[in-house]
Amino acid sequence: MTSCTASPGYVRGPQMWATCMGRMGPMTDEGATITEWLDRLVAGVHLGPKATRVRQILTTQPTYCSYATAAEVADRAEVNGATVVRFAQNLGYPGWPQLQEDLRRVYLAHRYDARQPGVPDGDLIAASLTRDVANLQALQRSFDFPAAHTIVGAIRDAHRTVVVASGTHAVAAVAFAGLAASRGYPVTHEDRGGPHLANALAGLRAGDCLVAWSFWQHYRQTVAALRVAREAGATTCVITDTRHSPAARGADHILVVPTEGVSNLQSMTAATSVAYALFAELAATDPKTSRTAAHRVDAVWRELDLFTEDTPDHGGGRAPQQPKGSDKGSHGGS
Template identity: 35%
Template sequence: MKCAIPVALRGVREMSGDPDGFEAWLRDRVPERGLRPKGAAVLEVLLTQPRRASYASAAEAAELAGVNVATVSRTAQALGFTGWVDLQQELRARYLSSLSAPEVAAAHRTEGELGAASLRRDLESMAVLSRRLDDGLVRTIAEAIAAARRTLIVANGSYVAVGSALGHNVGLAGYQASVVRDDADLANSVSRLEPGDVLVAISFWRLYQSTVTAAEEASSRGARVFVLTDAASPALVEAAEQVVLIPAEGVAFFPSLAPGMAVAQAIVAHLSTVDPERTRRSIEAAEAQWARFGLLHRRPRRG
């Protein structure tokens, strides 16, 4: 027989503080029927020891909760994840988003060379992304961009690099896209969005309010909103048609750019297949102008 979780652990929204915090997020995922007592013990570990849990193996989490590994896996599934690894990935992203930059650096204190550690972390994140990324979702975003009159890409901080790469390659594929970094420019650009246009919001670690506002306004204007992030804010989920969850944890102060860039590349790879002739003409036209402007040190041989 299943019993309700203790009052302190019930998934009641009124008990939550910050709606974007890991505690509110976890409480909101508890099923209406509650959890079994052992599942509640796992949840208590997640709520009270988020740092330890976010870096622990399933066996270590089981030991902290005083249960077996199977219970940890079942609890993760009851909370809506495929298993412990997926739950842990998002728990860690949400936990880190609650920390300041110095606190993140302290949480990431790593022995040995940080360069090698950074490469290892990227490889691990790419492996997780490869398992989790829904190819159908990537195709949906690409087809939406292809069908749109215009695409607006919103990115801030270091993730401007991901937005710029996405915008550059969308244009190269033959479609209209602009990347917005400045808040005043963002407000003006959103004011011109129409039904069927696309807004792609790229935000990791700590969320910019301007990104949330842009997503909400774009959605209210009938634009299709897609979000690339490591932990989906309730406000963004409400505004977005689809959210792509991407691991972005790095080492030291810095979130990783590699998985976000990989998803951007996956989107434009799909985009190039929507109308291959259009993309071919666009690339050939760009190639001609590269030659006209003398941009390349080595010119390709003529076919």
């Protein structure tokens, strides 16, 4: 391997990936997709079964791999961390961080590219569903049940709980907060940011809880909210995609869920599944109170006439209206 005349620096193999005198000169095949880029990198390199699994994870989960540690990538590939490091070194890199740096560049260059290499006939619908199934299977294998029970306990015992999430990260958070509130728990969701978030955080005290849903790329206000809550003495819980994320740093309790999607988009399917799982466990901790609250919420919803008619119309006319207060089952805001 050729070395630079000045330190720090190196020039890596056939791709001439270089860092000399503090200047970075990556040769990441501008315009190449992740698959094409990896194909060129591994050309002529013998990959054993474990290295092949690492390469497959880089190809199918580039979003996650662009910020995950070597140990986390190894966990996804079902190998050990040393295998990931050796994989990078076999491609001419000093280690995983340098390979990841190039991977991130290629990924970001195609972040908004709608095409999905390797998908037969461009069937992204099937690819998306398959990816979500894989995420749920990975979640089931790696889910930290003790941490989940601890988070449920923290919410159950808290004087009040503030749920924080923004953008698409709020998909799961909205479901959890709304359902928890419908069962009588003092849970609110704040996604407006700015003064609204500041006011919600200012009231946090010891004995309160903050639950943040935050995935790559992390919103600054979500990370800041966790810091404010922690300084106020509140319990902090994070649902995120890696234990090393900015949101997870310093959190009391962490749940990690896979979020890889297709076309370089994140999927909130696994996160939403976790939201419903946490809610189900929370509601089950006090069935009587939960049931009473659900009936009350249902009655208020009906009093406000929020529901459309759902009785089948068999004769072409208007279906008979259910009398107010009739109990057809609790909707609870779902």
